[in-house]
Amino acid sequence: MNIVPLALSDLELVRRLHFEIYGWTKNKDEFESMYVDSQGDLKAVGYLAKNERGEAAAYYGVFLCDLRVDGKFFFSAQSGDTMTHPDFQGKGLFTKLALKTYDKVRELGVDFVYGFPNESSYPGFKRKLNWNFPFKMKKAIRVVPCLPFGLGGDLFGMIDLAVLEAAGFRDIAEDTFGRANAIKGDCFAIFPDRTFEKKKYYIYESNGASILIKLDRLKIYIGFMNAEEESGYKMLFDKVFWVAFLTGRPALITYLSSWCHEFDFIKSKFKVSESLNFGYLGFDNNFSDHFNTLRIRYVDYDTF
Structure with missing residues (x-):
């Protein structure tokens, strides 16, 4: 070998x-x-x-x-x-x-390596590589009653574009998207040279509130929601809910840690369950106290 x-x-x-x-x-x-x-x-x-x-x-x-x-x-x-x-x-x-x-x-x-191993990989990271696993991420799903399914993805995406534009979302494919700015300094991970596929990633920003979404065939994934008050979260949720409704996408999905500011609001609108373990391996001993209450969102995954 x-x-x-x-x-x-x-x-x-x-x-x-x-x-x-x-x-x-x-x-x-x-x-x-x-x-x-x-x-x-x-x-x-x-x-x-x-x-x-x-x-x-x-x-x-x-x-x-x-x-x-x-x-x-x-x-x-x-x-x-x-x-x-x-x-x-x-x-x-x-x-x-x-x-x-x-x-x-x-x-x-x-300084350290971190990640979200799936259930089959988790034992190897824990037992053979000595990773620490302080908590599990949360998966939040909201079912959206809509018909017909997949409407927005048809007709060359014309319905998607019309609905998103009317709702105030903009395509970020051409942006060098600085997540530190978009999340008002509350980001966790920043990937250099990150690019976003056109007609797939959209952001809405207004009066200190912002939301990043990714369109899938029958789902909308939420990268993050940021607002200063609950009324801001409600406004963002209403917008993305109606985008899903009008484009025929029956599910809103996101992943986040329970220490995120928006978690309580998410719990009130979504069905929340445990997801993958968050783990890390530090190359010195100065990080363990910092990793128990991290605010991590789906946008912080390399797979978003």
């Missing part, structure tokens, strides 16, 4: 590995946009295990970002794709690749 640092020339191998494991993958351009910045350089750090035929057997990597914790910014990395081909599971590849990745990001000056 040959273990090598991730290179631009290996991205197609990683994409193929994703397909072989999950049965689906993004197209080449979409997949590479997650790993390559606007200058054509890798924005992910990771390691790839190749078998004797040069095929990808396993991959682990992280995405570099800045984190705001208690008003201070830290150079960090969000744990990204964790993939091991079924033919090579149980051989310790996940642990080997992760430890080599952590050694590399420490050399780059990263």
Whole structure:
């Protein structure tokens, strides 16, 4: 087994590995946009295990970002794709690749790695990599009664555009979207060189209140809601609810930690359940007290 640092020339191998494991993958351009910045350089750090035929057997990597914790910014990395081909599971590849990745990001000056492992990955992060898991994220779902389903995604998105424009939302695809500004300094993660797909991500801002959404075929995902008073949250909720209603999307979904300012309002309007564990691995001992009450939202996921 040959273990090598991730290179631009290996991205197609990683994409193929994703397909072989999950049965689906993004197209080449979409997949590479997650790993390559606007200058054509890798924005992910990771390691790839190749078998004797040069095929990808396993991959682990992280995405570099800045984190705001208690008003201070830290150079960090969000744990990204964790993939091991079924033919090579149980051989310790996940642990080997992760430890080599952590050694590399420490050399780059990263303070800690964090992430949201799924249920199958969680035991490995906890037992083999010694991650700390202070809390679970919350998943909030609001059902929207609407007919017909998927109306807005039809007709070349003309209905989507008309409804969003009438509601005061603007497409942020052309923006260099600074999340620190959009969330009024209450952000957690800031990914450099982040881009947003056109006709998919929209923001509404008015009188100190703002909301970021992502359109899916039958869902609207909320990246964040920010307001100074409950009346502001109600105004934002009403807007996104009617966008969902008029465009035929029967679900509003978001993820957040229970310490977010808007959590109580979300609980009053959405069905809330436990979601993925939030975990981290610090490279010194000065972070544990800061991580128990973090305000994290869906916009802080690399998958948003």
